[in-house]
Amino acid sequence: MKFPFKWLFVGSFFIVKSFDMYAVPANFEEQEVQEFGNDIVHTYKHSSGLLVRWIENNDPQTSFTLGVKTPTTDNTGVNHIIEHTVFTGSKNFPSSTLFFDANANYPHTYMNASTAGDMTLYPFATPYKDCYFGLLEVYLDSIFNPSMLEQPYSFYEEAFYYDPETNKYGGVVFNEMKGASSQIGRAIFRSIRDVIYEDTHYANDSGGAVEAIPTLSYEHFIDTYHNYYYPSNMQAVVYGDLEIDKVLNIFDEYVTPHTNDKNDVDVNVDPTLKYERIEKNYYTGGEGAYVIKSFVLPEIIDSSQLTELDLWLNTYVVNPLSPFRQYLNEKEIESVEIFKDSDLKRPVYSLIISQVNPYDVTYVEDCLNNAVNSLWETEELLQLEYDTLEQTRLSISQQDMSASRGIDISQMIITDWVHHRDEMSYYTTKDYLYHLEDIDEFYGQKFLQQADEVTLILTPAPNIQPNEFEPLEHCEIAQEDWSPVVNSMRAWQKQYSEKVLEPIELKKMIMNIDMPFTTYEIDKMKFTHFQSETDLLTTEIYLPTNHIAQKELPYLFLYAHCLQEVADDLTPFEGILKVKPTALEHKNDYMPYLKIELTSLADKNQINLLQKANDILMEKDDDWYTSQVDKVIGQFYGNFQNDIIGTLGVLTKGGQDGYKRYMYEAHYPFYIFCVSCKKQEIENFGDSVKEIASQIGGRNDVSVAVTCTDEIAEVSLNNWEEYLQQNLISDYDTHEYIFDKIDKDSVYYKKGQVDYLLYNYDSQKDYIKAIDYLASAYATKNYLHPEIRIKKGAYGSGMQALFPNTISVYTYRDPHYKSSEEIIENMSKALKETDIDEKMRLAKSEALCDFQSQFGILSSDMKKSSVLHALSIMDINSNYIKKTQKQIIKVKPNQLKKELKTLDDMIENSQKGICIRKD
Structure with missing residues (x-):
């Protein structure tokens, strides 16, 4: 389990100003204006006490984030349940x-x-102005005027209930x-x-702890x-290019009725x-x-001090070439991660050594x-500091x-x-980072030596669940009294007020990837430049590998892994290199x-x-x-x-073509191959991996794309031309792979309390059609979501069309997959009875949104160019993107x-994939 190192590398600071540019509503006072490069941060204070900040810039990717201080006073998950339930209807939008x-x-x-230990966040982002103000009203009305205050049924739906008809929770x-x-990462975080x-x-x-959620009462909620x-x-x-006067007026409308004289909650406490x-x-x-060793910092330190500590840790602890890591490697301890929990009064850094044999705990500690x-x-290591x-x-x-820049900055604030x-x-x-020229080698010593140290040893429990309990024995409603509650909840779920959301004109939603590019070919190799300021x-290279024999494919896959690992450890640091085997569909075949x-x-x-990276890989020994x-x-x-779900998705491909x-x-x-290697059966x-490396290079159908100025x-494309010519594979035969198909269901068992289910369908069409995206959105909204998520209480369910030719139906964190199978297999019959004419518009809107997300239309230039590059290799005109959106509407x-x-x-x-809880 990896714990990513948490960095704060964002933004840019220049000067502080104070001036007015917009008409601020009477109940708001503009307190401060600060300029940070292209961002101008305005701070407004409402008479109710609400603080609003506007990050003004010309970014069309506008966003909204509202945070509430919500300390967690018990294990019932009450703040988490509130976060869910506020969106089950509100005063102006009474829809369950x-x-x-x-x-x-x-x-x-x-x-x-999302709900954290001491706050709840409500974010959204959209480039459409009409959608921005529509979502703003929905969010504010849900947060300040939720229907849950008037009826308890949304509370039961989102928290806990017992259904006497099915005898299920x-x-x-x-x-x-x-x-x-059942997630180990969460168990480690909670334990720390x-x-x-x-x-x-x-x-x-x-x-919320599973055993405590049923004890939560509606009154406490x-x-x-x-x-x-x-x-x-x-x-x-x-955040972004907004009509701020209009935004503040909407805030004023929703906030003013809730003005009171209460102070904000102080969530900050000292560790015990x-x-x-x-x-x-x-x-x-x-x-x-x-084996976990945590360092609780001695005091509240400012952002520059915390940044210095992060840099020191990344150099002298995280870096695989540091003496710290080298010493542990010599002791055959390689799985070392660092977890930073800075959302506290005293930040905590934890070193985590995972998957230790329980008999070796003392040695590892x-x-x-x-x-x-x-x-x-530790002596100063200038090269690692430079890296x-x-x-x-x-970074x-x-x-x-990043397309998520607005949300990222807002959540940090x-x-x-x-x-x-x-x-x-x-x-x-x-x-601070831009102007920093050197890392202080004594900085980490200064803070970590003064920190309080705590050692935590987590060991697997015996094959019993802790605190086994019967939920009905702990909730306030007796078993025999649930029937009228559930019946009333079902009736409430079916209600839909005549007040509906204002529809967005679908034609305004159509967007294309407007990214200029130029392409040329040399010796049947393609070179493309995607223009970006x-x-x-950023460079993408697709190297065809169908000249690798089928029996040698495991070595190709291992080569990809090993080249990636070597690149991660390279010094001096030159950049990030990612390697993976893949394959792209063509009209009649595919290319690996x-x-x-x-x-x-x-x-x-x-x-x-x-x-x-390749040179170093050739020098590695058998032990490595x-x-x-x-x-x-x-x-x-x-x-x-x-x-x-991702794992089931790959497993079900074993039965496809x-x-x-x-x-x-x-x-x-490939996993089975690696197990055989570990057992010394291969x-x-x-040496076989090194042989594969000599077979990778320039040849027909290579495609190189750069995204830059x-x-x-x-210069870059000229360099790649020369490199591929020097590493040309001139004499090769291509192979047609013949794999055995796995026709049975893919089933695996996992310790836990819920199930997962996936149906993966190969459409057998040239490519997914517009109507596939629409049918998927329609089935999700009008059948799978209400029948499986709402009625059964599963965490999620839906149908999705995935380019180029996959349609999937899934349910996850499901209390009982067998009943979901019945629901899914009855989908066609049930949908025949729906009023399609009335419900198509929302389905079209959602299908467009899903399609645009899948193709990265509103993402960064790097994501856009990656999509366009893949489409060009597949001989798909980029007009497919705009054309399909128009067809969805029609x-x-x-x-x-x-x-x-x-x-x-x-x-x-x-092909069906199932993950069943292990009893």
Whole structure:
């Protein structure tokens, strides 16, 4: 389980100004204006106490984020349940499916809500102005005037209920947390906070403990809402090219009636630090132990100090070439991660060694302590410091190009407000990093030596679940009294007021990827430049691999993994190199590729990075290759744990044809190959990988694409031409792969309390059609969501059309997959009885939104160019994107009815994947 290092590399600081440019409503006072490069941050204070910040710039990707301080006072998940339930209808929008109505009606690039240990966030982002104001009204009315205050049925739907007819337990959050409780990463996070913050609100589970959720009463639920949801306990941040006077007037309309004299809640508490060392069990399944050493910083430090510490840790602890990591490697301890929990009064950094044999815990703990003690005597490592700074500057540039920039900045501002820190740290940190020339080698020693240390040992529990309980024995409603409650809840779920969301004109939603590019060919190799005004250079290379014999494919897949691993450890740092085997569909066949992606600052020669990685790979010994086989096996298990639907998606490809069957070969059969290598059943596999490396190079159908400025493109493409010519494969034969098909269902077992189900259908068409996207959106909105998520209480269910030729139906965190199978198999018949004419418009809106998201139309230039590059290799004109959107709008009701009749055949001919909880 990897814990990503958490960086703050964003923004840019310049000067502070104070001036007015817009007419501010009477109840608002503009308190401050600060300029950070192209961003101008306006701070407004409403008479109710609500703080609103506007990040003004010319970015059309506008966003909204509202944060509420919500400390977690128990384990019932009450704040999490409120976050869900506010969107089940409001005063102006009384629909029990309001969130999903808004999701379908207003195209967006992000729409969500989330609950942390001390705050709840409500963000959305959209480039459409009409949609922005529509979503703004939905969010504000839901937050300030939720229908849940007037009736309890939405509370039962989202929290917990018992259905006497099926003898099953429901509740969306209840089932969500049953799934979450089986994730080891979450178990580690909760254990760290439980130990360091015992007897404080941070020791409670903000998502909700499965055994505690049924104990939550409606009265406590409502009281908690009133305790936290008032203007002076909130901050909102809006971002982008907005009519701010209109935005503030809408805020004023919703906020003014809720004005009171209450102060905001202070969530900040000191850690109790009762233990220096403690051992605990985890219950997610697995056999390995976790040795964790946490450092609780001694004081509240400012953003620049925290940044210096991050840089020091990344250099002297995280870097695989650091003496710290080298020492642990010598002791055969390679799985070391660092987890940063900075959303606290005293930030916590934890070193985590995973998958330790329980009999080796003492040995590993001693080695970790020795490695930490050696940090206090570390000499300055200038090359590693340089690498860290270069990686940091690349991260800054990548984040500035991100389509989620508005949400990222907004959430950082609100997080700092909650924790009484500099709310402009997003910007000041970037400025500090830009001007930093050296990393202080003593900085980490200074803070970590003063920190409080806590050692936590997590070991797998026996094959019993902790605190086994019967939910009905703990909830306030007796078993015999649930029938009228559930009947009333079902009646409420069917209600839909005549008040509907204002429809958006669908034609306004149609967008294309407007990205200029030029293409040319040399020796049957294609070179493309996608024009982008950026200080980055991004390169994609598709190297055909159908000249690799079928029996050698496992070595090709292992080569891709090993080249990636070598590149990650290269010094000096030149850029990021990603490698993966893939395949792209063509009209009549498919082509397998090795896809190489390189990202660097524009002044770097990326070929040096690729050549150096290959050279080092050739020098690796057998022990190193054996360690890589172990990593592949570990990553495979990790993906099984953390991406179950994705795993089922790949497993079901084993029963399909073409590129899908090839991608299956790179998954489970490759894993089996690695297990055989580990058992020494396959010899000299390292030498075979090196042989594969000599077979990768220039040949027919190679495609190279760069995304950068015109000036950089000319030099870069010339370099790649020369490199491929020098590494030309002139004499080769191509192979047709013949794989065995896996015709049975893919089933695997996982310790947990919920099920997962996936039907994967190969459309057998040239490519997915417009009507497939529409049918998927229609079936999700009008059948799968109400029948499986709402009635059964599963966390999610839907149907999705996936380019180029896959249609899938799924349900996840499902209390009982068998009943969902029956519902899905009855889908065609049930949808025949729906009023298609009335419901098509929302389905079209949602289909357009899904399509645009899938093709990255509103994403960064790097994502757009990647999509266009793949389409060009597949010989698909980029006009397909705009043409398909127009066709979605033009679909007639009778055409959709005809398509829905085919769903029976689709389900019957799908490959099925199931993940069943292990009892």
